[in-house]
Each structure stands twice: as C-alpha cells, then as structure tokens.
Amino acid sequence: MLEEIIIAGFGGQGVLSMGMTLSYAGMLEDKEISWMPSYGPEMRGGTANCITIISDSKISSPIISEFDTAIILNQPSMDKFESRIKEGGLLIYESTNIREISKRKDIEIIGIPAAQEALNMKNGRILNMIMLGAFLEKRPVVKIESIIEALKKVLPERYHNTLPLNREALERGASLTEIASGVLS
Amino acid sequence: MSAEELTLIEKTDKNISEEADALTNSDAAVNICDADEYSVVYERPHTLLDVNMHYCPGCAHSLVHKLIMEAVEELGIQEDTIGVAPVGCAVFAYDYMNVDMQEAAHGRATAVATGIKRLLPDKYVFTYQGDGDLAAIGIAETIHTINRGENILIVFINNAVYGMTSGQMAPTTLAGMKTTTSPFGRDTSVYGYPIKVSELISQLPGSFYVTRQAVNKNTAVRKTKKAILNALNYQKLNKGTCFVEIIGNCPSNWKMTPLESNDFIDEHMVKTFPLGDVKLPGAEDLKQLNQTGDKQPC
Amino acid sequence: METKLMKGNEALAEAAIQAGCDAYFGYPITPQSEVLEYLAREIPKYSTKEHIRVVLQAESEIASINMVYGAAGAGFRVMTSSSSPGISLMQEGISYIAGAELPCLIVNVNRAGPGLGTIQPGQGDYFQATKGGGHGDYKLIVLAPSSVQEMADFVFLGFDLADKYRNPVMILSDGAIGQMMEKVTFGKYNVHKTEKPWATTGKPESRGRNYITSLHIQPEKLEVHNLKLIEKYKEIEKNEVRYEEIMTEDAEYIFVAYGLSARICHKAAIIAREKGIKAGMFRPVTLFPFPSKRLNELAETAKLFLTAELNSGQMVEDVRLAVNGKVNVEFYGRLGGMVPNPEEIVNKLENLISKENVS
Ligand SMILES: Cc1ncc(C[n+]2csc(CCOP(=O)(O)OP(=O)(O)O)c2C)c(N)n1
Ligand code: SF4
Ligand SMILES: [Mg+2]
Numbered sequence: 001m002l003e004e005i006i007i008a009g010f011g012g013q014g015v016l017s018m019g020m021t022l023s024y025a026g027m028l029e030d031k032e033i034s035w036m037p038s039y040g041p042e043m044r045g046g047t048a049n050c051i052t053i054i055s056d057s058k059i060s061s062p063i064i065s066e067f068d069t070a071i072i073l074n075q076p077s078m079d080k081f082e083s084r085i086k087e088g089g090l091l092i093y094e095s096t097n098i099r100e101i102s103k104r105k106d107i108e109i110i111g112i113p114a115a116q117e118a119l120n121m122k123n124g125r126i127l128n129m130i131m132l133g134a135f136l137e138k139r140p141v142v143k144i145e146s147i148i149e150a151l152k153k154v155l156p157e158r159y160h161n162t163l164p165l166n167r168e169a170l171e172r173g174a175s176l177t178e179i180a181s182g183v184l185s
Numbered sequence: 186m187s188a189e190e191l192t193l194i195e196k197t198d199k200n201i202s203e204e205a206d207a208l209t210n211s212d213a214a215v216n217i218c219d220a221d222e223y224s225v226v227y228e229r230p231h232t233l234l235d236v237n238m239h240y241c242p243g244c245a246h247s248l249v250h251k252l253i254m255e256a257v258e259e260l261g262i263q264e265d266t267i268g269v270a271p272v273g274c275a276v277f278a279y280d281y282m283n284v285d286m287q288e289a290a291h292g293r294a295t296a297v298a299t300g301i302k303r304l305l306p307d308k309y310v311f312t313y314q315g316d317g318d319l320a321a322i323g324i325a326e327t328i329h330t331i332n333r334g335e336n337i338l339i340v341f342i343n344n345a346v347y348g349m350t351s352g353q354m355a356p357t358t359l360a361g362m363k364t365t366t367s368p369f370g371r372d373t374s375v376y377g378y379p380i381k382v383s384e385l386i387s388q389l390p391g392s393f394y395v396t397r398q399a400v401n402k403n404t405a406v407r408k409t410k411k412a413i414l415n416a417l418n419y420q421k422l423n424k425g426t427c428f429v430e431i432i433g434n435c436p437s438n439w440k441m442t443p444l445e446s447n448d449f450i451d452e453h454m455v456k457t458f459p460l461g462d463v464k465l466p467g468a469e470d471l472k473q474l475n476q477t478g479d480k481q482p483c
Numbered sequence: 484m485e486t487k488l489m490k491g492n493e494a495l496a497e498a499a500i501q502a503g504c505d506a507y508f509g510y511p512i513t514p515q516s517e518v519l520e521y522l523a524r525e526i527p528k529y530s531t532k533e534h535i536r537v538v539l540q541a542e543s544e545i546a547s548i549n550m551v552y553g554a555a556g557a558g559f560r561v562m563t564s565s566s567s568p569g570i571s572l573m574q575e576g577i578s579y580i581a582g583a584e585l586p587c588l589i590v591n592v593n594r595a596g597p598g599l600g601t602i603q604p605g606q607g608d609y610f611q612a613t614k615g616g617g618h619g620d621y622k623l624i625v626l627a628p629s630s631v632q633e634m635a636d637f638v639f640l641g642f643d644l645a646d647k648y649r650n651p652v653m654i655l656s657d658g659a660i661g662q663m664m665e666k667v668t669f670g671k672y673n674v675h676k677t678e679k680p681w682a683t684t685g686k687p688e689s690r691g692r693n694y695i696t697s698l699h700i701q702p703e704k705l706e707v708h709n710l711k712l713i714e715k716y717k718e719i720e721k722n723e724v725r726y727e728e729i730m731t732e733d734a735e736y737i738f739v740a741y742g743l744s745a746r747i748c749h750k751a752a753i754i755a756r757e758k759g760i761k762a763g764m765f766r767p768v769t770l771f772p773f774p775s776k777r778l779n780e781l782a783e784t785a786k787l788f789l790t791a792e793l794n795s796g797q798m799v800e801d802v803r804l805a806v807n808g809k810v811n812v813e814f815y816g817r818l819g820g821m822v823p824n825p826e827e828i829v830n831k832l833e834n835l836i837s838k839e840n841v842s
Contacts (some may be wrong), residue, residue, distance in 0.1 A: 018665065020488075023488055027486065032666070034664070034665050035488075035663060035664040036664075037664075039514060039658070039662045060747075060750035061664075061749060061751075061825050062743075063659065063746070063824065064750070064825065065825075066826075172501075258694045270601060276599070290568070290598075292543065317511075321510075321543060322510070322545075350511040351513075351516065355644055356542065365516070365523075366519055366520055366540050367523065368520075368523055377541070
C-alpha cells in the first residue's frame with residue numbers, strides 16, 4: 001500500500017493537523033509515513049497545504065507532484081491541485097466553500113459539506129475531522145480507532161473531552177460520502 | 186502573522202513597487218465626487234505606495250510606515266530621502282515607502298546608513314529597525330553609529346519580540362513575558378532585564394534627539410508623527426543622531442487581538458519603557474534650525 | 484526503544500538532549516528556530532545541580548559560535564544551529580574552532596540564497612561547508628541527513644566524531660528535512676564520554692596549564708600545526724567515509740545526490756526503473772570526507788552519472804573529480820528554494836540518454 005495525499009486549504013482550517021493526525025495514526029499502525037508542510041508564508045492567513053504519504057514500505061521522496069488523493073478545502077487549492085491527481089485517483093472537496101469543481105472524468109470526485117456539517121454540530125473546528133472521516137471511508141488506509149488513538153497523543157490532555165465529538169465528526173464524514181456518491185450515481 | 190514568511194511570498198514574478206509606481210502615475214483614477222460638494226479630509230501620503238501591506242491586521246508597523254512617509258511628504262524631501270530597511274517584519278519596507286531604499290543584513294542597518302550618509306551628506310537618511318535587529322544582533326552597530334554621531338534618523342520599533350521569526354524572545358522582552366524561546370517567562374537571572382535602548386544611547390554625546398513614543402491611540406499617534414517630523418528636520422543641523430523609539434505591538438505573537446495588544450502597551454509595556462522625550466536639542470540649536478528654512482537638502 | 488513522530492528540527496533537538504549535549508547556544512532563524520524553541524522548553528527539565536545543562540539564546544550567531552568556542556574549550560559537549568545567513572556570520576568563529584581543534588556540533592538547516600534569499604530549502608552552502616568556509620586551511624566533518632531519523636542519528640554520530648578527532652562537525656541539512664515530520668526511533672545509540680585532558684577546567688597541581696588557541700605566530704610552528712591538521716583530515720578520510728547506494732548493482736545510470744535531493748532522486752530512480760531504464764542512486768552521507776573512491780569504482784560500469792542539487796552545481800565538481808573523466812557526469816539543479824519533483828529529474832535523464840544514443 002502506498003497512498004500519496006495532498007491536503008490543502010486556508011490556514012486555520014486544520015489542514016496541517018489533519019495530515020499530522022493521519023500520519024500519527026499511520027505510525028501507530030506501524031506504517032511508514034511522511035508529512036511535508038508548506039512552511040512559511042502560507043501557514044498563517046494564506047493557503048496552507050501538506051503532503052502526507054502513508055506506505056507499507058520505505059518512502060522515497062517526501063515531495064511529489066502527483067497525488068492519489070487530494071483533500072481540498074478552498075477554491076484556490078482546487079484550482080491548483082485538481083489537475084495533479086493521478087488517473088483513477090480521488091478528489092474530496094469541501095462543498096459549502098468551493099463552487100468551481102474539477103471537470104475531470106478520470107478521477108472520483110466527492111463533495112462533502114463539511115463546513116455546514118460542522119456548524120450543525122456546533123463546532124467549526126471539527127471540519128477537518130469530517131473531511132478525514134470521508135477520506136477514510138473511501139480509502140481505509142488507517143483505522144478510525146487509530147485516528148482516535150492519534151488524537152489522544154496529538155491533543156493536549158485538556159481537550160480529551162472532545163474525543164467523542166471528534167469520533168462523531170469522523171463518522172459523520174464517512175456517512176456523508178454515501179450521500180454524496182449516491183447523488184453522483 | 187509571521188512575516189518572514191508572508192514576506193517572502195507570492196511576489197515572485199512582479200515587482201510590486203514598479204507595479205505600484207505605474208498605478209500612482211496613471212491617470213486612470215476616476216473622480217467620483219464633485220469637488221464642490223465634498224472636500225478631501227484624509228488621504229494616503231503620496232510617498233506611500235498604494236499596495237497591500239503584508240503586516241498582520243492591527244500591527245504598528247504599517248501605521249509607522251505611514252507616519253514616516255507623511256513626514257517626508259510634508260517636509261517635501263521625497264527626492265532627498267534614502268531609507269534603510271532591516272531584517273524583521275519590516276524587511277519589505279522598501280515595497281511600501283516610495284523613496285530610495287536599501288535593504289541591510291540583519292542588524293547592520295545603521296552601518297549601511299553610515300555608508301550612505303557619509304557619501305551623500307546632503308540627503309536625509311533614516312533606518313527603520315526592530316528590537317531584535319537593532320538591540321540584539323545589531324547593538325554594536327547601533328552604539329557605534331550613534332557614538333560617531335552619524336547625522337541620521339533611527340526609527341526603532343520596539344514590540345518586545347521577534348515578530349518575523351514567530352515570536353522569540355527579544356532583548357526588550359518584558360521580565361516574565363512568555364515567548365517561544367522563554368516558554369516559562371523571561372527569567373531575568375538568565376537573560377537579564379529588558380534593554381532600555383533610548384536611555385542607554387542618550388548617554389552617548391553623539392545622540393542629539395532621543396524620544397520614546399507609541400501608536401496605540403490617537404493622541405500617541407499624533408505625538409509620534411511630530412517626533413518623526415522633528416527628527417527628520419533636525420538632520421539639517423548636522424548635530425548628531427536622532428533616535429525615535431516607538432513602542433509597537435505584535436498581536437500575532439503576543440497572541441492577542443489588536444485591541445488587547447493596545448491595552449497591553451498601556452498596562453505593561455510603558456511601565457518598563459516610559460513614554461516621552463529622553464534627550465532634547467538645546468534652544469540654540471533650535472534657533473539655528475529656524476534660520477535654515479524649509480524644503481532644502483539637509 | 485521509542486518511536487515518535489517529529490519534525491526534523493525537533494528530532495535533532497531531542498537527540499541533542501539524549502546524546503548528552505551539555506550546552507546549546509543559538510539565535511532564531513527560519514527554518515530552524517524549532518531547535519532553540521524545543522530546547523528552551525525541554526533542557527531545563529534535565530538540568531540538575533550535578534549536571535548543569537544549558538540552553539541560551541544569544542544576541543547573534545557571532546555570539547553563539549563564540550559561546551560554543553568557550554564551552555567546547557572547557558571540555559563540554561556543545562552545539563549550535565542556524566540557517567544559511569547565520570552560518571555565514573559564524574564562519575570566523577568556526578575557523579578559530581577548527582584551528583584550536585575544538586570538538587563541537589554545528590547544524591546548518593540550509594535555505595536558499597545568496598543574501599537573505601528565501602526561507603525555502605536550498606543546498607547552496609555545499610561549498611561553504613565542505614571547502615572550509617572561513618579563512619585558512621581547515622576542514623569540517625560534514626554529515627548530510629536525508630530523513631528525520633538521520634537528523635537525530637547524526638547528532639549522536641556527530642558528537643562522537645567531533646570528540647574522536649577533536650574537530651568541529653557540521654550537519655548540513657535543509658529546510659525541507661528540518662520542517663517535515665517522519666517516524667524517528669530513539670534509543671539506538673549509547674552515549675560515549677571522551678576524556679578531554681586538554682580542556683580549560685582549572686589547573687590542578689598535577690598538571691601544567693591548559694590553553695586553547697589558534698594562534699601560532701611563528702610560521703615554522705604554524706606550519707607544523709597545519710601539517711598535523713592535514714594528517715588528521717587524511718585519517719578522517721581513511722576511516723569515516725559514509726554513503727548509501729540504492730539499486731546501483733546493475734545500474735547504467737546513477738543519480739548522485741545528498742539530503743533532500745537524494746530522497747527525490749530515490750523516487751526518480753524508481754520511476755525510471757518502471758520505464759525500463761536501469762537507474763540507481765548514490766548518496767554521499769559524509770560530504771567531507773567525500774566518497775570519491777566508491778564513486779570512482781561505480782564509474783567503471785555506469786554509463787552516466789546525473790548529479791542533482793538544489794544549487795547551480797557544487798557537489799557535481801567533487802563527483803567529476805572523483806570519477807576523473809571515466810564517465811560523463813551531468814548536472815540538474817533547481818534554485819531559489821524551488822524543489823524539483825522526481826518526474827523532472829527522470830525527464831532530464833531521458834533527454835540525456837536520447838542525446839547519448841543520437842551521438
Ligand atoms: C544573520 C541572521 N540571523 C537571523 C535571521 C533571522 N531573523 C529574521 S528577522 C529576525 C528578528 C526580527 O525581530 P525584530 O528585529 O524585533 O523585528 P520585528 O519582526 O519584531 O519587527 C531574525 C532573528 C536573519 N535573517 N539573519
Ligand atoms: S503583528 Fe507581529 S508578526 Fe505580524 S507583522 Fe506585526 S510585528 Fe510582524
Ligand atoms: Mg521586534
């Protein structure tokens with residue numbers, strides 16, 4: 001297994017931490033991982049992205065130009081990365097914010113209204129976990145349990161009371177893929 | 186927002202200042218209001234380029250840029266002014282200030298300014314520096330430049346942290362203040378006390394006018410403007426270095442809203458760094474200044 | 484053994500603590516400020532009355548490297564880290580440290596230059612690191628990590644080599660390796676303690692006084708000192724060459740790259756193999772001593788070497804010297820903080836191969 005993922009959006013949408021949580025979960029499952037952030041300018045306010053790679057064997061380049069999956073949280077990132085998804089790859093995008101969607105026919109495209117859903121769940125910060133849940137439903141590269149374990153490690157103790165909410169968000173994201181796929185087919 | 190980052194940003198292809206030049210010089214501006222009915226009450230100084238600044242919202246840097254450029258405009262010395270930008274969040278000051286400028290290595294701005302002023306003694310030369318730049322890595326240059334009495338203006342933005350590199354401790358960080366490199370608060374037994382640069386350099390005979398101001402409220406802004414205006418003007422006298430310290434804010438790295446950061450200045454910063462003039466020119470000097478008149482190369 | 488997910492800079496800092504680093508002196512600069520920040524947070528937990536451990540933010544890189552000089556001269560395990568502009572400022576101090584034969588660790592998380600340049604990764608400091616850097620005739624041992632694990636491992640190795648040879652060691656990394664996160668396992672190394680009878684610890688009755696200096700005012704004496712240093716560098720070249728080879732056994736085309744570039748070339752070699760091109764990769768791990776001998780051997784069988792760097796062509800000169808005309812050595816570089824992707828490098832190789840076939 002080798003899954004090369006780009007996660008991109010605005011700073012503050014939890015782009016970097018989504019990749020980090022996924023990496024952590026991969027580590028807990030004894031997989032090889034690499035997480036390469038766009039550091040510097042883009043981290044605050046502007047756009048942020050990270051390349052996360054999960055693999056069963058040693059990872060060569062942490063910097064790649066084509067991805068198996070793109071998880072896209074804003075329009076500029078959609079414009080920048082949609083053409084760089086490999087044939088047969090997966091594009092998951094946040095559908096309340098993004099209006100212009102890739103027209104490619106050779107990849108699977110799924111819109112998840114994660115921002116809206118996060119509002120429904122009364123916590124804007126779990127947007128990224130909803131997206132992650134959707135991704136893992138389509139590409140179960142790590143188990144949800146490992147994500148929860150990872151969150152325990154990544155989150156400071158005082159936030160551990162949000163673990164059930166995070167789990168709910170992951171599950172919500174997963175179930176939204178069915179609805180989204182259903183509409184498409 | 187950390188600017189080392191922001192700064193080095195997105196401006197790959199276009200030279201922003203050229204672009205801005207083109208804009209300001211074009212006749213494209215449409216007059217939407219009738220001059221008889223409306224009068225202009227406030228305008229951006231023409232010495233400040235019409236571009237978006239990279240500073241975080243509410244940051245003092247942008248405001249102080251404007252004040253310096255207003256002063257340059259009011260004195261009519263745009264053609265005779267040369268600025269030196271630091272390494273710090275203001276590293277891109279040259280993208281905003283529409284005067285000739287040089288970008289110095291970290292801490293070396295006053296040495297660069299010395300080089301300029303010694304060869305162009307009739308020009309108005311200023312440096313614009315943060316506390317890391319001026320009081321840490323560049324403290325030797327700062328002291329020696331002022332000790333030589335270089336006839337320049339030093340504008341010193343004291344925001345008590347390294348803004349650009351994301352909030353590390355600066356020589357001016359308050360005792361007990363938490364930063365990324367003083368995570369338990371500045372321990373004075375390890376790092377000593379915040380350096381009061383204005384008081385320190387006022388001891389040097391080479392300093393001519395030394396003042397500490399702020400820009401966290403309207404009255405303070407007006408005083409700062411006046412200080413910069415005077416300091417630039419004093420260059421005509423060739424009597425030594427003018428030093429305007431401005432207590433700035435860094436909402437991003439202080440982890441505060443801009444308003445909270447303004448209050449923090451009143452509640453904490455000014456206790457360590459009291460505002461006001463530290464060293465003033467004598468009456469004789471000022472008399473001479475009045476005789477030299479306005480709008481001439483210094 | 485303990486496995487963690489860490490940034491390269493953090494792994495390096497953690498390794499410093501575990502390798503028994505007594506003191507760290509540094510000044511913030513992107514993209515390596517995490518080292519100072521991590522140590523500012525963590526070192527105080529380890530400092531005791533019996534074993535004082537120090538982390539100090541200096542007022543500049545000039546001060547940092549001279550603090551290193553002092554503490555190393557007093558016999559302690561010390562280090563500093565910075566990125567390109569700061570390393571330039573340290574050059575005077577490094578020259579003194581090399582002259583006085585003080586063991587210490589200097590980390591350069593290379594960003595692209597010249598001047599302020601940008602904060603994105605670069606390899607433009609290769610010449611500076613491997614050819615001396617400051618004034619006078621001296622060498623650093625230069626280690627080039629290409630993973631977060633190696634960011635940690637080379638701290639242990641670096642301190643040991645520094646102590647063994649009484650020589651400054653540089654870890655030459657880059658912004659990407661410093662900022663990326665990977666798994667890193669600690670606990671593989673033992674901490675070695677080296678006796679340092681030459682250190683200025685205060686003179687007991689039992690010995691003469693120790694002094695640390697790089698001054699040898701009489702040319703005759705300086706020349707003796709110079710020759711002694713050169714002997715040491717030869718010894719290092721004999722014992723400490725390190726490199727990694729990937730798919731080189733049957734390779735006709737060999738990428739030569741270090742650090743981040745090597746990671747990219749590794750992938751490029753995989754892609755090339757998928758396309759039926761017999762490609763491999765050779766990665767110098769020590770940049771000084773440079774693995775010239777092995778490169779020369781590989782030149783016997785390979786058709787072409789392609790060196791890839793994040794600069795305008797620096798290490799390629801050493802590769803050419805190593806193979807001494809036996810094989811054609813080509814170069815591919817990106818500049819300004821731009822990082823090539825593996826496909827780009829494969830394209831370059833394909834172009835070269837087709838040219839070769841035409842001629
Ligand atoms: C030789 C060197 N060392 C370190 C740096 C990294 N650096 C850039 S700006 C800065 C500090 C800026 O702080 P300050 O002068 O207070 O300006 P501010 O951003 O707060 O306005 C540092 C350490 C550098 N560019 N060059
Ligand atoms: S708020 Fe701080 S980090 Fe942001 S621009 Fe101002 S000084 Fe720099
Ligand atoms: Mg500052």
